[in-house]
Amino acid sequence: MAELRLLDAIRQAMYEEMQRDARVVVLGEDVGLKGGVFGATDGFYAEFGEARVLDTPVAESLIIGAAIGMAADGLVPIAEIQFSDFIFPAFNQIVSEAARMRYRSNGAFGCPLTIRAPYGGGVEVHGGLYHSQSIEAYFTHVPGLKVVAPYTPYDAKGLLKAAIRDPDPVLFLEHKRLYRAIRGEVPDDDYVLPIGPAAVRRTGTTLSVFAYGQMLHETLQAAAEVAAEGIDAEVVDLRTLRPLDTQTILASVRKTSKAMIVYEDNRFMGFGAEVAATIAEEAFEALDGPILRVAGLDVPAVPYSDPLAATFIPTAGKIADAMRRLAAY
Amino acid sequence: MPVEIKLPQLGESIHEGTIARWLKQPGDRVDKYEPLVEITTDKVNVEMPSPFAGVLKELLAAEGDTRPVGSPIALIETEAAVVSAGQPTRAPALGPAGSDESPVVEPVARAAGPAAPAEKGAGGARLSPLVLRLAGEHNIPLTVLETLPGTGAGGRVTKDDLLKYVAGRAAEGPAPSQAPAVPSGAPPAGDAFIKLTPIRRSIAQRMAQSKRDIPHAYGVIEVDMNAVVAWRESQKVGWQRGGTSLTYTAFFVRAAAAALRAHPIVNASWTDEGIVTRGAVNIGIGIAVDEGLIVPVIHHADQLDLAGIAKALDDLSRRARAGRLGLDDIQGGTFTITNPGVFGSIWSMPIVVPGQAAILATDAIVKRAVVRDDAIAIRPIMHLGLAFDHRVFDGATSMRFLNTMKTWFEGFRDGR
Numbered sequence: 001m002a003e004l005r006l007l008d009a010i011r012q013a014m015y016e017e018m019q020r021d022a023r024v025v026v027l028g029e030d031v032g033l034k035g036g037v038f039g040a041t042d043g044f045y046a047e048f049g050e051a052r053v054l055d056t057p058v059a060e061s062l063i064i065g066a067a068i069g070m071a072a073d074g075l076v077p078i079a080e081i082q083f084s085d086f087i088f089p090a091f092n093q094i095v096s097e098a099a100r101m102r103y104r105s106n107g108a109f110g111c112p113l114t115i116r117a118p119y120g121g122g123v124e125v126h127g128g129l130y131h132s133q134s135i136e137a138y139f140t141h142v143p144g145l146k147v148v149a150p151y152t153p154y155d156a157k158g159l160l161k162a163a164i165r166d167p168d169p170v171l172f173l174e175h176k177r178l179y180r181a182i183r184g185e186v187p188d189d190d191y192v193l194p195i196g197p198a199a200v201r202r203t204g205t206t207l208s209v210f211a212y213g214q215m216l217h218e219t220l221q222a223a224a225e226v227a228a229e230g231i232d233a234e235v236v237d238l239r240t241l242r243p244l245d246t247q248t249i250l251a252s253v254r255k256t257s258k259a260m261i262v263y264e265d266n267r268f269m270g271f272g273a274e275v276a277a278t279i280a281e282e283a284f285e286a287l288d289g290p291i292l293r294v295a296g297l298d299v300p301a302v303p304y305s306d307p308l309a310a311t312f313i314p315t316a317g318k319i320a321d322a323m324r325r326l327a328a329y
Numbered sequence: 330m331p332v333e334i335k336l337p338q339l340g341e342s343i344h345e346g347t348i349a350r351w352l353k354q355p356g357d358r359v360d361k362y363e364p365l366v367e368i369t370t371d372k373v374n375v376e377m378p379s380p381f382a383g384v385l386k387e388l389l390a391a392e393g394d395t396r397p398v399g400s401p402i403a404l405i406e407t408e409a410a411v412v413s414a415g416q417p418t419r420a421p422a423l424g425p426a427g428s429d430e431s432p433v434v435e436p437v438a439r440a441a442g443p444a445a446p447a448e449k450g451a452g453g454a455r456l457s458p459l460v461l462r463l464a465g466e467h468n469i470p471l472t473v474l475e476t477l478p479g480t481g482a483g484g485r486v487t488k489d490d491l492l493k494y495v496a497g498r499a500a501e502g503p504a505p506s507q508a509p510a511v512p513s514g515a516p517p518a519g520d521a522f523i524k525l526t527p528i529r530r531s532i533a534q535r536m537a538q539s540k541r542d543i544p545h546a547y548g549v550i551e552v553d554m555n556a557v558v559a560w561r562e563s564q565k566v567g568w569q570r571g572g573t574s575l576t577y578t579a580f581f582v583r584a585a586a587a588a589l590r591a592h593p594i595v596n597a598s599w600t601d602e603g604i605v606t607r608g609a610v611n612i613g614i615g616i617a618v619d620e621g622l623i624v625p626v627i628h629h630a631d632q633l634d635l636a637g638i639a640k641a642l643d644d645l646s647r648r649a650r651a652g653r654l655g656l657d658d659i660q661g662g663t664f665t666i667t668n669p670g671v672f673g674s675i676w677s678m679p680i681v682v683p684g685q686a687a688i689l690a691t692d693a694i695v696k697r698a699v700v701r702d703d704a705i706a707i708r709p710i711m712h713l714g715l716a717f718d719h720r721v722f723d724g725a726t727s728m729r730f731l732n733t734m735k736t737w738f739e740g741f742r743d744g745r
Binding site for chain 1: 457458459460461462481482485487488
């Protein structure tokens with residue numbers, strides 16, 4: 001078993017799937033000759049050729065529109081949106097076409113499309129307004145679309161393979177800050193993780209925190225920080241945002257009686273709102289405190305300046321602070 | 330929305346109460362803490378103060394109705410409700426909805442609300458859904474819930490606070506058992522079925538608990554009451570004129586208080602962790618009433634002189650027979666005296682009150698032929714019996730305690 005970075009695990013998953021199944025193709029901006037701006041498809045062009053590794057124009061509606069056509073004609077496309085910020089020109093193709101294919105055809109056929117989208121911002125990213133966004137709130141709203149956001153390299157490989165093999169469309173969100181920051185054991189062999197189940201990353205009794213992607217990383221650091229003060233936080237990695245693993249969420253809340261959701265996206269109408277509402281509806285009588293959201297500021301985008309970006313993003317320090325206040329409630 | 334007024338928990342092992350008299354009628358304005366209703370319980374009559382200010386809207390129990398503790402007896406339209414008509418008043422407000430432009434951790438403060446101290450009771454208590462559910466499961470009325478010491482933000486009662494209370498209560502002893510089912514079918518000819526009154530049930534429960542938990546041991550001593558009887562005969566008319574009747578019980582309490590001070594282990598409580606000797610000497614006096622027995626308490630009896638004790642006894646027994654004892658009058662006893670002598674008993678073996686270490690029985694003062702200085706003399710003799718919790722102390726201690734009392738009685742001089 002090798003220790004891989006998140007980016008390597010993603011590359012390995014695609015590489016193995018392309019070897020395993022000749023129908024699998026990748027397309028996107030600079031995914032061919034350049035091997036992707038982050039290097040996720042590095043070497044693919046030489047290995048699989050230009051028929052299976054397609055450089056596209058800078059036109060996301062085309063990338064997704066063409067991919068839907070490929071899927072309809074028997075291929076298994078993996079479309080890369082270079083930065084998730086650029087996905088909106090393809091919104092119509094994703095929401096109105098890909099996600100509805102199964103429903104529209106009365107179950108007769110689906111759209112085996114995987115859309116990979118690097119997302120998120122932060123101090124090291126320097127992404128500013130156009131290279132930092134979190135987009136999950138827009139797409140988790142859509143029935144028929146699965147949305148996955150892995151944290152560990154092991155999960156990334158297993159879940160991406162599941163996404164590629166899924167007969168319906170999957171939006172696969174990869175946090176840019178995790179690409180090279182996170183390392184983990186990844187089996188060399190072929191394995192698939194089911195889309196759906198969440199994972200408890202840290203068991204605790206004082207309160208439950210639900211997070212995903214980079215925010216899970218910050219949350220685990222915060223949990224370690226407050227553990228010394230006697231606050232025993234349970235940290236749950238949601239991994240899949242839709243379908244949501246409400247069973248694991250509710251079981252954790254029923255155990256700790258207090259719940260908090262951390263997400264990098266703007267707070268208002270963010271993904272945490274859905275988790276909070278589910279908890280309030282299903283576990284009301286287990287609650288010994290308010291359900292809290294720790295999230296990005298409600299300003300239009302992640303600022304470019306480092307101090308302002310740090311102000312926008314939930315950090316381990318801010319999460320720890322919220323944990324203290326919830327624990328004391 | 331009006332708030333419910335519930336029958337409060339009025340004391341240990343009290344589980345129902347009867348509405349004796351409504352002091353307010355629907356439509357009346359009620360101030361917070363203003364007497365609202367008179368409630369008769371197993372042992373006492375209490376005036377329940379209104380937990381809210383507002384307007385009495387509806388009576389949910391009529392005078393004479395008996396209701397379990399925690400059940401709603403009235404609705405009050407509180408002032409908060411009047412101001413923001415239609416808003417639920419008991420729901421713990423988690424703070425107003427915030428604006429969208431709040432910084433990232435601000436929501437916590439907003440969600441948790443202002444950490445106002447002393448925002449307890451009177452509908453202001455922040456009780457989480459979980460705490461309310463657990464309180465229901467453990468049969469803890471809201472009135473008790475609101476008085477629990479809260480360790481949460483702003484003094485909120487947390488899940489842990491509640492579970493700690495439940496654990497503590499469980500350690501104190503079994504909850505009052507449910508009423509046994511009425512035997513079915515007609516009783517055999519000649520038998521009669523007497524329904525348990527609340528007071529009968531309470532006595533039964535506590536006496537059974539005591540005999541079940543406490544290993545009783547007994548000691549009895551003979552006391553020559555000559556000095557006490559003679560002095561009392563010389564004084565009682567004068568005292569009567571002064572408005573206080575000088576009963577033998579006053580002497581018993583005075584002597585017992587002195588003996589308890591000298592033997593603190595007798596003024597004690599057994600716990601599984603250890604024995605607690607009680608700082609205060611609070612002596613309960615068994616008083617027979619029509620329905621059974623009640624035990625009003627003379628608090629700090631060791632700090633009263635004979636006249637003070639006599640006055641306290643007078644007051645308590647008068648109010649006991651009128652059914653007008655307050656809750657404080659029957660709580661906090663550390664030792665009990667029962668006086669079966671007034672009914673002629675010459676040898677009694679009482680049952681220790683749960684939570685105490687001993688109970689003293691004072692029997693009838695009877696003239697007997699006794700030997701004094703090798704001559705036969707006729708003296709008023711009384712048996713003084715002590716039933717005690719043998720876990721707390723042993724027979725030698727009980728005898729030393731009784732002998733201290735004997736010395737006090739036999740050496741009695743002029744009003745001491």
